[in-house]
Every structure is written in structure tokens, then in C-alpha cells.
Amino acid sequence: MSFDVLDEHEQGELVQKWLRENAMAIATGIALGLVLIFGWQQWKVHRAGQGAAAAAQYQALTDAVEAKKPDEALKVADSLRKEFPSSTYAVLAALQQADIAIGKNDLATAASALDWARQNAGLDSLKALLDLRSARVKLAQGDADAALKLIDALPKGDYAALAGELRGDALLKLGRTDEARTAYQEALSQVSDAAAQGRGVLQMKLDDLGGPAAAASVAVPPAPSAEKPAS
Known part of the structure; x- marks a missing residue:
């Protein structure tokens, strides 16, 4: 017998029976949905907190660079790279490390920092x-x-x-x-x-x-053409 020919009482009984038989599955689905929603919200909060912490460390790094404290800057940069390796701030920190190393003529360290930055850069x-x-x-x-x-x-x-x-x-x-x-x-x-x-x-x-620009600056100007004698 098809569902659309049942009276309202029979339809209600079938619905209640279906709910009783599938109550566990429904409850599990609702619980899973709530967990996913809560987890997503928590993940976003975590990401926002991570971003704020990385930004604060990078500000400390730039302050150290501007204050001409390279050793302090390098420590902060190392911390950024270890704690937030997937952030853009970590890549910029590695770039700062490379600049400091170049200033010390430590080209090997500079090359290593740039290679790390290149591997982790997203843009x-x-x-x-x-x-x-x-x-x-x-x-x-x-x-x-x-x-x-x-x-x-x-x-x-x-x-x-x-x-x-x-x-x-x-x-x-x-x-x-x-x-x-x-x-x-x-x-x-x-x-x-x-x-x-x-x-x-x-x-x-x-x-x-x-x-071409250099050649033009030293080029000898052409000699003036001779005037035609008057007839």
C-alpha cells in the first residue's frame, strides 16, 4: 500500500515507528553535526589566536631590527619559524634572517634562510x-x-x-x-x-x-654642410 493512500492516523503511526527505529542514527547525526560546527568555530578561534601571536612576534622582530639588535632579531625569527612555520610572518622572518646574514657576509646562512622561505611561501x-x-x-x-x-x-x-x-x-x-x-x-x-x-x-x-646612451654622449656631431657659392 502506497504512503499517499494511508489516512492521517496510519501516516502518524508509520512516522513514529520510523523515528523509534532510527532514533539512534538521528541522535548520532545531530551530535556529529554539533561537534563539527563547534570544532569549526574552535579552529577559527585558534587560527585567529595563532595569527595574532605570530603578528606580535613579527612586530618584536622588526623592532629589534630597527633598534640594530641583530642577535635579538635572530632569536625572535628562529622562534617564529619554529612556532608558526606555515604563516607568512615566518617567511618574512626568514627573509630578515637572510638580510642580517648578508650584512655579516655569511652568504651560506643567507642562502639557507632564503631556501626555507621559498619552500614555505604561499604567495x-x-x-x-x-x-x-x-x-x-x-x-x-x-x-x-x-x-x-x-x-x-x-x-x-x-x-x-x-x-x-x-x-x-x-x-x-x-x-x-x-x-x-x-x-x-x-x-x-x-x-x-x-x-x-x-x-x-x-x-x-x-x-x-x-x-647606446653612452655612445650618444661622445658621438662626434656631423660637420656642417658647405654653403653653395653664390652664382
């Missing part, structure tokens, strides 16, 4: 910046080939002027002067502001290689 733009920093360190270590590979792997358009200049530096180190000149020219074309910081350095590097 593509941040990864590109880290690759540029790593390439600069590789170049300082004398490994121009490794630096060039990092630069050439960057997405097109990311930090175009910085990448072009660094590419020129690497090519020059490898003795590929013509390619280095082209790289400097392309980097210079990406700097639209004539007063931008770094434009003068780029122009000097290009001038040192005898770029």
Missing part, C-alpha cells in the same frame, strides 16, 4: 621576490649560472627591472657582454620614472659596456 609574488634575493646571493657566492637559472625561471613581468638588472650582472660575470648589455637596456626600459632610485646605477652599468 607567488613573494616567491618571485625570494628567487631574486636567492639569485643575488648565488651571484655573490660566484655561482652566476645558478643565479641565471633562478632569474630566467621567474614569471614574465614580475619585478622586471630588478630581474633584468640582475640578469645583466650574471651574464656579465659569465663573460656574455653583449647579452648583458641587452639585459641592462631592457631593465632600463622598465623604469618609467627618470628620477627612480636605481635608474642611475642601471645607466652607469650600461654606459660601462658602451651602451
Whole structure:
């Protein structure tokens, strides 16, 4: 007998019977749903607390850097990396560690910190910046080939002027002067502001290689044409 031909009393009896037979499953489902909702809320609270704690530590790190207390800054950075390895703050802390190491000419430590940051960075733009920093360190270590590979792997358009200049530096180190000149020219074309910081350095590097701008500054002007004698 189909359900739609039962009278109201029979329908009620069937519903009550179904509820009695499935009471445990229903109760379990409700309890599980409540647990999931509560767990989700607790997870969000935990994440918010973690983010606040990481932000506070990073503020302490920047304060130490600004106060020129590198040892204190390094301790805070180590703590950030250990306690909050998946946060952006930890990646930025590793970047600070690399900068401090470069200041001490400890290129191996700088390279290690940058590698860790690259592996844990979530943002593509941040990864590109880290690759540029790593390439600069590789170049300082004398490994121009490794630096060039990092630069050439960057997405097109990311930090175009910085990448072009660094590419020129690497090519020059490898003795590929013509390619280095082209790289400097392309980097210079990406700097639209004539007063931008770094434009003068780029122009000097290009001038040192005898770029078009340098050649123009020393070019001998054409001799004036002789006047036609009056008839």
C-alpha cells in the first residue's frame, strides 16, 4: 500500500515507528553535526589566536631590527619559524634572517634562510621576490649560472627591472657582454620614472659596456654642410 493512500492516523503511526527505529542514527547525526560546527568555530578561534601571536612576534622582530639588535632579531625569527612555520610572518622572518646574514657576509646562512622561505611561501609574488634575493646571493657566492637559472625561471613581468638588472650582472660575470648589455637596456626600459632610485646605477652599468646612451654622449656631431657659392 502506497504512503499517499494511508489516512492521517496510519501516516502518524508509520512516522513514529520510523523515528523509534532510527532514533539512534538521528541522535548520532545531530551530535556529529554539533561537534563539527563547534570544532569549526574552535579552529577559527585558534587560527585567529595563532595569527595574532605570530603578528606580535613579527612586530618584536622588526623592532629589534630597527633598534640594530641583530642577535635579538635572530632569536625572535628562529622562534617564529619554529612556532608558526606555515604563516607568512615566518617567511618574512626568514627573509630578515637572510638580510642580517648578508650584512655579516655569511652568504651560506643567507642562502639557507632564503631556501626555507621559498619552500614555505604561499604567495607567488613573494616567491618571485625570494628567487631574486636567492639569485643575488648565488651571484655573490660566484655561482652566476645558478643565479641565471633562478632569474630566467621567474614569471614574465614580475619585478622586471630588478630581474633584468640582475640578469645583466650574471651574464656579465659569465663573460656574455653583449647579452648583458641587452639585459641592462631592457631593465632600463622598465623604469618609467627618470628620477627612480636605481635608474642611475642601471645607466652607469650600461654606459660601462658602451651602451647606446653612452655612445650618444661622445658621438662626434656631423660637420656642417658647405654653403653653395653664390652664382
